[in-house]
Amino acid sequence: MMMKKAVFTALLSTSALAAFGVHAADTELNIYSARHYQTDEALYGNFTKQTGIKVNRIEAKEDELLERIRNEGANSPADVFITVDVSRLAHADQMGIFAPVKSALLDERIPANLRTERWFSFSTRARIIVYNPELVKAEQVQSYEQLADPGLKGKVCTRSGSHPYNLSLGAAMIKHNGADETVKWASGLVDNFARAPKGGDTDQIKSVAAGECGVAIANSYYLARLMNSTKPDDQAVVDKIKVVWPNQHSWGTHINVSGAGMLKSAPHKEAAVKFLEYLASDEAQAYFANGNNEWPVVASVKVDNPALDKLGKFKADSMQIGELADTVAQAQKIYDRAGYR
Ligand SMILES: [Fe+2]
Structure with missing residues (x-):
């Protein structure tokens, strides 16, 4: 009897809890990012402060990260893939690495022409x-x-x-x-x-x-x-x-974008969605966009950037x-x- 109980307790890993319908919250998040700027420390640090979720980052060139995700396959530890350029995001999507994300918050914050079912734009250029x-x-x-x-x-x-x-x-x-x-x-x-x-x-x-x-x-x-x-x-x-x-x-x-999506194989899906939603928050939008002199996708967010102020407003292509x-x-x-x- 004692023996049985010990085994049962040991089985109460995250996946076992999930199987019983009990949810253990993610405490970690693995981000593969092709963006790395000075403002990123504050960007990731604030997410951890708000959620208690530890962020592990792998940073490399855009095409290297995608190659890495491809090689790791279903065992990839990556939860979120962040990269620049719609052709790269589309390529990643065509490889089938992204999972659909349903989020009322992302739908509300990001203009419809700047998101898809599986990946989202967070800044524009x-x-x-x-x-x-x-x-x-x-x-x-x-x-x-x-x-x-x-x-x-x-x-x-x-x-x-x-x-x-x-x-x-x-x-x-x-x-x-x-x-x-x-x-x-x-x-x-x-x-x-x-x-x-x-x-x-x-x-x-x-x-x-x-x-x-x-x-x-x-x-x-x-x-x-x-x-x-x-x-x-x-x-x-x-x-x-x-x-x-x-x-x-x-x-x-x-216009082109910096964007991100959650991986189909993500081990921390709840944390991944939380992070994508965080990227659409006022604070994160300002960091994310300003880090590379880009415009936030959330229209109400103001970025303090003299060059962008000077360049002023323009009519952008409104295509999806x-x-x-x-x-x-x-x-x-x-x-x-x-x-x-
Ligand atoms: Fe560039």
Whole structure:
């Protein structure tokens, strides 16, 4: 009898409790994150303070984390995957790693076009146009489509066409203008290149300032970072360039997101949902967005960021962000055929 009781007690592990309908609250949460900024310590620390749930973080490059999750399979300790760019989130989703999350709070806080059933956006960034007013006229560069006009021959710079940021933009172009128009656009863009794509978005902005390129495409936070920098070199770059919110008279500026989802194999599902809901709170939104000079998805949240204040408001593409997933692969094919490497 004594023996039996001991065994029974030992069996009262979390899973046994769950089987009896008794729920043991999660005390830990494992986050795989491709975002790591100064403000993150406060971001995670406050979650632990509020919930008592300990946060373990694995931080690595976006594609490495996804590879790791794939290799770990059903045994992955990951509860939440945080990454940047809709094409990466869509890729993760297509791999089938995310579980559906039902949360009235997330539905209420996050605009409908910035969430899906399985992953949620927590901050946004815009794909903007920067130009050198000594080399191109403002009216030549008001839309993405215009960057393919023959008048800009030898003037356009971008990073690689196979980078997720440009694939997501291509996916949006296909959605709005159709595949045929996007084929023409991609080849016009390539014809206009000042040089073969190289470097990151910041390099494109610097090359515009230096006059090597007349116009370039870049994510807004790279420009905001330069604007907020106190380095004289960065300020000199900002002084040389002008900024355009593309497509204000058509479908709006293409926006992209930082987002997260709960894994299907998450060992701590309750804590994972709590964390996603926490990321939509006023306090976390401000940390999360400001850490990378992005905009919070919760409209009422104010971020104290001089560069973003200065950049002001714009009309963003209002398309359902998850729908871009449909055309990312097609965008890659179109770019390949156009020689946009
Ligand atoms: Fe980036």
